[in-house]
Structures are given as C-alpha cells and as structure tokens.
Amino acid sequence: YAVSRRTILSGSGALLAGAALWPRPLQAASAPYELVAGTGRQRLAFDGAERLARTWCYNGTVPGPLLRYRVGDRLDVAFTNRLPEPTSVHWHGLRPPNAMDGAAPLTQPPVAPGETMAYTFDLNDAGTFWYHTHFRSFNQQDRGLYGVLVVDEAEPPAVDRDLVLVLDDWVVDAAGRVSQTFGAIHEWAHAGRLGNVVTMNNADDIRLPVRAGERLRLRLVNVANAQVFALAFSGHETVVIAEDGEPVPPRRQSDVEPLVLAPGQRVDVILDATAAPGSEHAINGLTLTGEISFGRVVYAGEAAPEGRSGGPVVPLAPNARPTLDLEGARRIPLAMEGGAMGRMRGAVLGGTMMNMRELVSNGRVWALNGVAGDMAEPLVTLKGGETVIVEMTNDTAFPHAMHLHGMHFREVEREGRTVTDAPWRDTVLMGAGERVVIAFAGEGPGRWMFHCHMIEHMAGGMMTFVEVE
Template sequence: MTVGPVIDRRMFLAGATAFAMASGPARADSTPQLVARPGKARLLSTDYPETPIWGYNGGVPGPELRLKQGERLVQRLVNNLPQASSVHWHGVRVPNAMDGVPGMTQDAVPPGGQFTYDFTPPDAGTFWYHSHNQSTEQIARGLYGLLIVEEIDPPEVDHDISVVLDDWRLSETGAITEDFDRMHDWTHAGRIGNFTKAALLPQVSRLRRNERLRLRLVNVAVDRIMVIGLHGMAGAIVALDGMPLRVPERTDHVILGPAQRADFIVDVTAEEGEQALLAIHERDEAFVLSHFDVGASGQSVSRGPIAPLPPNPLAPLATTQGAQMARLVMEGGAMGGLRQGIWKGEVLSVRDLVAEGQIWTFNGVAGLPETPLIEVPVGEIVEVPMQNDTAFPHAMHLHGHHFQERLADGSLGPLRDTILMDRGETRSIVFRADNPGDWLLHCHMLSHQKAGMKTWIRVTT
C-alpha cells in the first residue's frame, strides 16, 4: 500500500518557502515563551491547502533562538497540545535537569502545563530543540526549532543562513498522515516521507558571485538519512554537530543522519545569471531543495582560505588511557535474526516483543533498562564499542556530552553528538563523562527508539 502521493519533481524545484509563524498568547511576565500548539504551514504549492502542523508558537520551524556564547537562555514551554510534551536541547551540554527527557530528567508537561528551561550553553555552534515525548509523532508534526549560539568572534561572511531539512509524509490533500505507529516503519528504515523540504532562515533569494556564506545544515527528519550537495558554491565544512573542526574539510556534499548538523563556509562560484543550488541526492537522482539567483559580482576575487572557527571550551581528548569500557550490541528489526529479548525484566519471544511494540534491542534489552549501560564518577573517560548486528543503519545520539570516534588507525575523530552507523558496522565512541546525571543514549531514527533502541549512562559526583 502506498501512503500519500508521489510528489511531483517540479515541487522540488520550487525552492524553499518561508513557513508561517504566529505569535504565542499574551503572557503576564517577561519570560520568553515557546508555546507548543497546533498551527498551519505552507509546505506545498498553492495548489494544495496549508498543512495542519504542531509547532512552537504555531509555526514550523519554531522560532530560531540566537544568543552569544556565554549568554543565558530562559524559555518557558507552554503546552497547548492535546498530548504531554517536553523540550530537549539537542547537542547542548545542559545541566541534567534541563535535558528535557520525561521519566529521566523531568516529568512530561501535561496539556495546559508549563515548564521553564534555564541554562547557559557553554559552546558556540549550531544546535536545535525538539520535543522528547512521543517524539516519533510530535517531531513528525513539526515540533522543532534551531538554537544558534554565536561565537564571540564569528567568521566574516556576507550571509549566515540556517537550512532546516525535513522529510514529510503527506496525503493527497497535503495533510500529515496519521500513521505514526506503523510496525513496518518501526522494523525497517523508519517513517520515510514522500516530500523533502528545506526552510532557510533568513530567506535569501539572490546572491552575488564571490560572496561568502555560512550555511548551517540541520537534518530534523524523524528517520531519513540525507545526502546534501552544494552546486555553484565551493568551500568547506567548518563544524559538525556544533563543534568546530581543527582543520576545515573541503567538500561539496555531506551525509547527514537524523539530528546531525554540518556548518559550511562557502564562496559563490556560479556566474552571473546562473543559480547556486542546494540539492538532495538519492540513488542516481538529485532534487533541488533551494536555489539562489546569482547577480553581478560583489568582488572580483574570492576571499581566500577558509580559517577554522574559534575552539569551544570542550577540548578533544588528548589520551584515552584508563578508559572504562561499555560494549553495546544492536540487534532486531526486520531481517535482524532476533529470537528473544528482555522487556521490563522479562524474557519475551519476538512475537511477544512485537505485541509490546518492541523489536530492537541493545545488549538483548528492548526499551529503557532498569540499570545503566555504565555508571562512572564524573571526569572518567568512557569508551563504547558499538556493533550494529541489524540490517539497517542507526544514528546513535548521546545526551549531555560530545564524543569522538576511535578511527581504524587508533586516532580520534572530531567531536560529535550523533554518529551514523551502517548495517554490519562496528565503531567505537570515546568521551569524558564530565556532566553529572542520568543521560540517554539512543538511536535518533526515532521509529527505532520508539521500538526499543534506547539505554542510558549514569555520571556520579
């Protein structure tokens, strides 16, 4: 059965369209509010009606929150939805009580309730916020926005543009389909939509040759992996998941799993009268997500080399000596060979696990286990070798920390908060457990998380 229409290629050529944003209700004090409520957004062309969504302040993406590094963030979540909700500040090394995970760091905010988030992000970079309750549905309906923490000394660019990449599953009328609990999605690649959209903040329709851009690419899709190509632009990735690279990586594309981010600094190379493009590449096809018309040259030559961004307070590890090990084996899903798993302390067959909506396991356990994957004192180094014994890729996200991958030659890769693991892969992440509390470690293919792929670590004082 095909869900929804096959969106015509011409819709991909229309470029990004600004989503509607409505202001929240009046408030009695000066605390800024994120009001989670129903709204409408112009996702498709005017041949279709606006799409009913759930959004922060009624829009999608929600308000882009910008502050300077070292500034305090205070936002009050007001829940005007028919479901309980929360806000997770993805990639931000927040105090544990501000992490927004119901049942672990806070209670879910009920309909009509409120919760105030108050913290100071330590790192500059591109981050985002999203619901962490019933997130397979709530993010698919639009509950997300960007948090941009600007460097004290930012790079000199002509335009700083956030690019929010989402994947929507829409019906023939342009509405979001209500099939959030399809077991086929949960056991396979997840909720893959039929329309991919790029929202640009701010919208820029015209550029000049040799202008320099900072493009902050964020994949907010529930489950889709995206390969994004840059055309008519040349430059380098300067940050991944909000953390600066020591040396910018020159490339014209990036693979982003769900929740991953990449900051590019690029120069416009398209000639006057041509277009600079952002495209999504799938198999042997490419579809335009956004285009910029290129006008007269702003300057005769480009600005020269792209310098690294200023470093953040979190320094990459100099050594992993004495690291405590916590092995993680992923099993389950369709074609995964899983025969049984532990669910709420009881060993169940695959048939019984499916009946409970659980089909993926970490170390044989489906869903959140009673005991942590590892418990360590603050300051310890932890290594998590991860083995993907499933038939599908997984985007593994650790809350409250950034980690580095141990590469094949023994060196450590760049700081990340989400790592994309292909089927059959074995990879190892290493981090200093420097943030006290209980922290979630889960697959950010949210259909997989819903169906069992989550565990946690404990960092004690």
Template sequence: MFGISRRELLLGGGATAAASLASGLAASRAFAADLTLPVSTLDHSIVPGTVTQGMMSFAPDGPPPVIRMRQGESFAIDVANGIDEATTVHWHGLRVPNAMDGVPYLTQEPVEPGGRVRYTLNSPDAGTYWYHPHCNTLDQMARGLTGLLVVEDAEDPGFDRDLPLNIRDFRLGGDGQFIALFKARNAARGGTLGTVSTVNWQTEPVYELPAGSLVRLRLAVTDVTRVGTYDLDGGLAQVIALDSNPLPRPVAPKGIVIAPGQRADIALRVPDREEETVRLTLRTPAGPRTLATVRPVGASARRDLAELRPLRPNPVPEPDLANAETVDFLFGWSPEGDEPVPSFCGSLGYTFWSINRVAWQGDTPSPVDPLAVLKQGRSYILRLRNETQNDHPIHLHGMSFRLLRSDKRKIPPLVTDTALLRSQETMEVALVADNPGNWVFHCHVIEHQKTGLTGYLRVEA
C-alpha cells in the same frame, strides 16, 4: 530498579539535578524569559496548492523559529504547551545541566496540556544545534516539532550572512494531508521514509543572497528517519564543521553523509553572476533531488573564503586514552517476550530493538536500570557494536565524544554527539564523563528509539 524515590528520579536521579531545577524555578520568578516557545497545532501549506492539517510547531502560525544564543551566555526559554498532549523539549547536542535536558521522567516530568516550563541554557560550545520533543516523540516530530538552535561564536568568523537549513521530510499524500506516520514492518528495518522533502518547511526554496558574499550554511537533518548523502554544487564552498565542532581541515561539500540528528556547516562563497546558481541536492536512486537553491543578486561583494577566520575548537575535554576504561554496547534485536508498557509519553505498540539485550519499554516513572554507571571525571572508551543490517545514528545526551576507530572504514577523529553506526559495524569512541546525571543514549531513527533502541548512562561522583 532504582533504590531512589520517584521524586529523585524525576529530577535527574540526585540532589544536584534537584538543586539545579529548584534554582531555575526560583530564577524564573525573578526575570522574564529571553524567548517563549508556544507549542501549537496549525494548518500550513507544505505541498503547493494544498494546506496540511494537524501540523505542530513551536510557533503559532509557521515553522519553528531559529533560536540564537551566544557561547557562554545564559539564555532562558519558556515552553508553553498549547497542544492536547504532553510534551518536553530536548536541546540536541547542547552540553547542559541534566535537569535542563528535557527527557520525561529521567530529568523532568512531562509538560501537560496547558502547562509551562522554563529551560535555562548556557552552552560552553558554539555551533549548530537543534531542538525537538522527547515525549510522544515520533508523532510530534513527524508533524513538525523540530527547530534549529544556533550558538554564536564568541569571535565572529567574518561571514556576511548566516542561513540555517532545517532539512526534513513529511509523510504526506498527494492531497497534502498526513498519511500513516510509520509502518511497523519498516520500523523493524531501516525506518519509514517521508514522501515530501523540505528545507525550512518549503519544497525547493530559492534563497537570494548577495553576489560574491560569504555565507555560512547551517545544515541540520531533523528528519525522523532518512540517512542521506548531500552535495552542494556551484560556487566555492567548504565544509568547516560537523555536529557543531570545527574540522581540523575543511573538506569539499560532496558526498556528505548526514543522518538524523547530525549537522554540517558549509562556508559558501556565493557566485558573482545571477545565472550562476548553487544547488543543495540529496542523492536518490532516481538521481539528485534538488532541496534548495541559492541565487546571487546584485553587484559582487568580491569576498574570498581566505578572509574567514578559522573556527575555534569547542572546550570539550580530551579523553586520557592510556587510562580509559572500555565499556561495550551491543545494538541489536529485542529479546522475545519484551513488550512496551503504557506510557504517558506514548508508545508505538512494538518492541523490535534493544541495547545490550535490554529493550526500552517506554517513557515511564520507573525506567530500566542504566546501561552503565560512569565516574565523573574519568575517561572511557565506548565500544559500539551493531549486529543488525540497518544503520543507527547513535546519539548521547549531555556529553560529546571523539571518534576513534571502526572495523569497517577509516573514520576521522571528529568530536560529535551523534555517530552513524553502519550495518554490522563496530566503532570505538572516547569521552570524559564530565557532566553528572542520567543521560539518554539512543538511536535517532525515531521508530528505532521508540521500539526499544534506547537506554541511558549514569554519570556520578
């Protein structure tokens, strides 16, 4: 266990995080927040003709808002906890100071009912991100606590419209009410799928957009389980970014695999005629399922995709592969005898999974030791080995990494924060350990995360 005090642990494991949090608290008294997120319970219609009770949102009367901030500019968010259990907020994909990362006990204390906390964000990167709780994670996310966050490009690419699409399932019965949020036998396998597919909390929404215009579709899969394959049919379209980072060359929006936590930005040229609709679909064993439809309206603007300016690469440091140290991580089953411990931030009651044969037993004031200690400024190759039959979208907080190679398939050298590790696959990724602190490293199938497939890396000077 750590040779540091509980207070040091709560503030990120060192004086840097403590100083950052202290300065943030002092600043919170000096100026108003740019935005307040009230964590709320509410009743809301998801299935037509019914009202789902016991939902949760970062808004009092509807879906969580899309947060918009600008690249390189500070943005202060006050989170006011209005529910009857503890929570935190994590800013998925943002490279923020450790004290702002929203992980209970590792970077901050849980926000208790009636409590309030300020997060001050300043993203060096542009792109599509999202936010969600990291305390009582499965229950709160499954009930609705997932929202999109957009960091606007410093240079406008030239779109006419920007449409964020929050893609997720809910586990609802025919009466529109929540059914069991997970099943233990599924948590020990691929995870428990939802029953109702939604986009922005709607089933098969139709978006009317100006004919012939250029629209940036921001797809974010905030689901707790589903690894899906998506297609965009109709119009002229290109995938221009994945996981907030521009692609070297655009690709067709066909067969896009997006796992929980991952994102895809699509440049769409809306068709000229109203009868020429565009459909976003999810591939299923029963055939394509329509998630959302774009319908052209009005006279054509006659825009062309060639008019768009290329997205600028984000300033992610490039690893020095020739001098990088390799660190191994095994994602597998939990050793026998490992049991979860009572936690203020909830437990599913099971331990099925582990990283390097160590299972995360719960969010507690005294978590396990780090999986690895990295030196700030050094380059590393992380070798990720999946010994299981199931897919695991592996997410690293606080830093971005580059995909290098796989023993199962050809992978592009993309920069990301969430890599989909397929069944029995070994993948290597590389990063520069440029952000000091304790950074959670976990599977984003939340049942896997909450039943052991979690750990953290420590970056120290």
C-alpha cells in the same frame, strides 16, 4: 494545475522571504522567552503548489522560532504546553545540567497539558544546535515539534549572510495532504518513517538567492525522523567548519563530495559564491531512498559590491572539552540488534525475557545488549572526568544514528581501523553491519540518554542511558 509556473515561482519566493531564510532571526532577549507548544498549520511548498499541513508546533510555526544567542548568554525559556498530551523540550547537542535536558520521563516528568516549565541554563558552547520534543517523539517530532538554536561565537567569522537550512521529509498522500498517521510498527522495524517529499526550509524546490562575490555560512540541520541526507552544491566548493556545532579544522569539499547528515546531525559550511551573476546551480541530494534535488542556488543579475568571498577560512574557536584517557578507559560493548531481517529472537522488557511476538505486541522491535529499551539499568555508570569507550556493533540490516545526551564523543575506531583526531560529535551514523567505537568522558552528573536518533528505532527499543556520578 490552474496556477502557472510563474505564480508558483513567486509563491515559493514569498515563502522563502518569510519563514524560510529567517532574514531577521529572533534575538532572545534577557527576559524569559515564551515558547508554546500547540497545534497549528504550516505552509509548505511542494509539487509546484503551496500546501497547508496540520502540525504540532512551537509558537505557531514549523520549524519553531529560531532561538539565537551569543556564547555565554543564559537560555531562559518559559515553556507552556497547549497540546492535548504531555510533552517536554530537549536541547539537542547542548550540555545543560541534567534537570534541564528535557528527556522525559528520565530527567523530568513530562509537562502536562496546560502546565508550564522554566528551562534555564548557561550557554557555554557556540554552534548550531536544535531543540525538539522528547516525549512520544515518534508522534510529536514528526508532527513538527522542533526548531533551530544558534549560539553565536564571541567572534563569528566574517560572512555576508548566515543562513539556516533545515532538511526534513514528509509523508504525503496522493491528494497532496501531509499524512497524520504515526506509529506503524512496520515502519519501526524497518528504516523508520521515511517521507516521500523532501524539503529544505519547507520547500521541495528551494531557490537559494545569492549574489556573486558573497560568502555564505550555511547551517544545515537534519530534523527528519529517520531520513539520512547527503547533499552537494553543484558548481561550488564548500568548506566544512563545524559538525554537530563543534568547530572542526576547515575541510574543503568539492561540489561532488556530499555533506552527509544523519537525523539530528548538523554541519556548518562556508560557501563562496564564485559563479557568474545570473547563473543557477542545482543542489543535488541523495537519501536512503534515492536521488533527489533540493532545488537551486540562484544568482542575482548583479554581483555583490563588497562581497567577502575568497578570503581565508579561519577555524572557529573550539568549545571546552574534557581530555580523554583512552589507555585507562573501560570498554563497554554495545550490541545493536533487532528489526526486520535481523537475527534477534527475543529481548528483555520490564525485567521479563520476551520473544519477538511479545515484544511486537509491546511496541518493541529493537534491543541494545539484549534489552528492548526498558530504561531500568544504565549502560554504564561513570565518574565525572572518567573516560569510557563504547564498542558499538550494528548487527541489524539498517543504518542507525546513535546520539548521546549531555556529552559529546569522538570516534576512535571504525570497521577495525583506528581513527585519530575525529571531531567531537553528539550523533554518529553507522551503516548496517558496521562496528564503530566511540569514547567520551563523564561531564555533568545525572542520567543521560543514549539512543538511536531514528526516532522510530528509539521508540521501538533502541535506547538506553549512561549515568554520571
């Protein structure tokens, strides 16, 4: 390379100071916030250089603007589509009225090019959420149509800095260009579209600057199409305080116990900067494809004068949740089948039983209960307040990340063992061959999508919906 190591370091430093650490988060005002989907270019830092990736994005950046509110605020987004194809915006993990869920075409017609749509609803849950396209997602989401949405607690915990860390992966060709090819059925039938470059806040070797004595709140968000990330901050204990936005009893993790995030999942942790000024500590990672490094935590030479590290970690106030009636609940089996090396011989699509060849020619390779995602019938119809138990069996050779819209669920059984007090989540990771049983109760009326968040699996048939009356 013609650039020296020094230039590279200062280059990614500039990148960090810009979009990457979001030092000045956008505080959504009371006036409608204008969100525009369009085409653009995004700076990424990988392989020691800055690259420009062609993207589809919100308000010109990937991730899109950090939308930040306080619990009880009203989200009021005036959305405009300036893309060459229809799109929609889904508010992942939030519980809006069904018509605001953005799951086109189930809950709304997609927003046509040049059209606008107002998304408005009350933000009753605090936590770390995200928003993303929900139309032709295998194409649109991977091109960059996603952003992070933070709803601050009424009384946020006292920290020195509150940082969003976005985990993503990119398919990069030999010349260092971000690939613009999406939708290969071969990828759909396997793990999904996995990148060969992994980034945290758009850099493959992040420098996370801290000062000794600081207490950080890190909000980790996995926006990748299909990649599962595990990561650990060497030399640092972390305390998990929320998963998928929902507070959990603070849980200490050593620097070798990884934080695991399936696509769509979020984890909030408290990290106390207890190491020595001037020291550096690797952020170690593991993906479905192997070991990686995300970069380093880099300590300034001087300690923070009045850092908050070392104080007690106070649990966050939980969001309002329904009560589950596990005894009285209906039990619904959900057989997950298909994909490469799977046993599936055929499935129903558009009311017709098709063999694998016919399915593949229709872009389908996965099925739930023998239906390849035709979205004709709900998996289950339930009443508001009614508890349903879904017994999911992953009879495929791949992991899946099942995500439910509009409601969160609790795991009640995994691999035949009863699970008690599991956190409320909106996305659950299941290994190949695993059986996971979840329970949820009907909340807002409407049709809510239930699908694998490995986007190519969803597109390839691993999707259904539940209907709340």
